[in-house]
Amino acid sequence: MKFKKALALGLAAALTISLAACGGSKGGDKEKSGSDSSEKKSDYSVAMITDTGGINDQSFNQSAWEGLQELSEETGAEVNYIESKQVSDFVTNLERLGDKGATLLWGVGYACADAIEEAAQSNPDLQYAIVDNAYENTPDNVTGVMFRAQEPSFMVGYVAGKTTETNQVGFVGGIASGLIDQFQYGYEAGVQYAAKELGKDIKVSVQYAESFSDAAKGKAIASKMYSEGCDVVYHAAGGSGTGVIEAAKEADKWVIGVDRDQAYLAPDNVLTSALKLVGKAVKEVSLDAMNSGEIGGQTLTYGLKEECVGIPEEHGNMPEGVYEETLAVADKIKSGELTAPSTEDEYNEFVAK
Known part of the structure; x- marks a missing residue:
């Protein structure tokens, strides 16, 4: 029972575990940036585009942004996002964020898959990652992040x-x-x-x-x-x-x-x-990219074994x-x-x- 409680508590609190232990939507008009106000400094920049649900969807877009905010607080990395309004905005939004100096660019949702692949081919010097999509042939500068939902x-x-x-x-x-x-x-x-x-x-x-x-x-x-x-x-x-x-x-x-x-x-x-801890995955993958430089050409999958999905500990209802x-x-x-x-x-x- 001790393990079971720890699992639920860890999920509810979004435990930080190593990337090694862990393993859709449309384009934009709003931009946001942030960085840690402490003395931590970093030249690394991570940015994301949302799907049409928007940054405050109370779901995976919001969770992804919260993960990047945590990354910024802990490392001083610059983080940004652009909200997407329609599919045709995806590529444009990725280009805008790349032009602003982002080193790693995220597409949140499987509907961003084509845009991420196109941007990655056009910008081989940049790193890309996508939530909820696995490519048949993953480009060398793209990381797919999937969950066993x-x-x-x-x-x-x-x-x-x-x-x-x-x-x-x-x-x-x-x-x-x-x-x-x-x-x-x-x-x-x-x-x-x-x-x-x-x-x-x-x-x-x-x-x-x-x-x-x-x-x-x-x-x-x-x-x-x-x-x-x-x-x-x-x-x-x-x-x-x-x-x-x-x-x-x-x-x-x-x-x-x-x-x-x-x-x-x-x-x-x-x-x-x-629970599908999108923010945790986004944070951990971004941190690994920040530390190792290149993480592309693969798909990482998260599930119960990796303590990256589950239900909240609170269960009074x-x-x-x-x-x-x-x-x-x-x-x-x-x-x-x-x-x-x-x-x-x-x-x-x-x-x-």
Whole structure:
């Protein structure tokens, strides 16, 4: 039990562990920079472009920027960002940040993949990195950062299955993709794993907002789910997900957050959150690039084994015992005894067992 508590605490506090231990969206009008006000100095500059969810999406863009801010505070490195408004802005934003002297440039989200690849080919002297994308042939000056998002999604699905009283739960996605499949099918599998333990049938309703920035659409979808009987809804929808959380507050139902601990957005309604420590990864990869000079040509993958995903330690809204049971499930995933599915085919195989 000591290890389980340490895992959750470490995730909640975003433990700093070495890069060796760890391993989507559209372009821009806002720019921000920052550096440590202490005596630490650095000539190193790191910059990022967001996807259309914006820097304050309460999700992975915000987490990435927080990671760069921590890097600046600890090393004195200069950090900057530009918010993206549409896909066509990505390349322009990367060029702007490169012209301003950035040494390492980040694209946050898989939708930045083409822009990052184009910029990297045009600027072989610069380093690039991207969150949530793995290239078939990774350029020598590009680092991909991926997460096994199906693992924390399985955990929160298990929580949902153990919590629902109506035996109906929901999932709201942003834009359908192989990446979001990890969240959906990991979640659905976790729900069904709990249902099997409980000896009952639980229905999972799934719908996509077709956007990572349309909070109104997210709210409308979730409101309908709640009105039709769902009492727990998990979102993997970026900025659209803030609408899902608003719907939960209005319906006084449970919602599950994503990427960051989103309990602060609705303390009485957020059941838990599927943590994906984007900021930690961005910080650690940037620090490694800063220290070693070149880190490209590879994809780094983070999951439960690396203590880079999970659920928050705070669990006061969960039914008694569910938190501990969920950590036991996480141990099975970590050991390899249980494999969380990330695709529809894997999910079908999982539930057929």
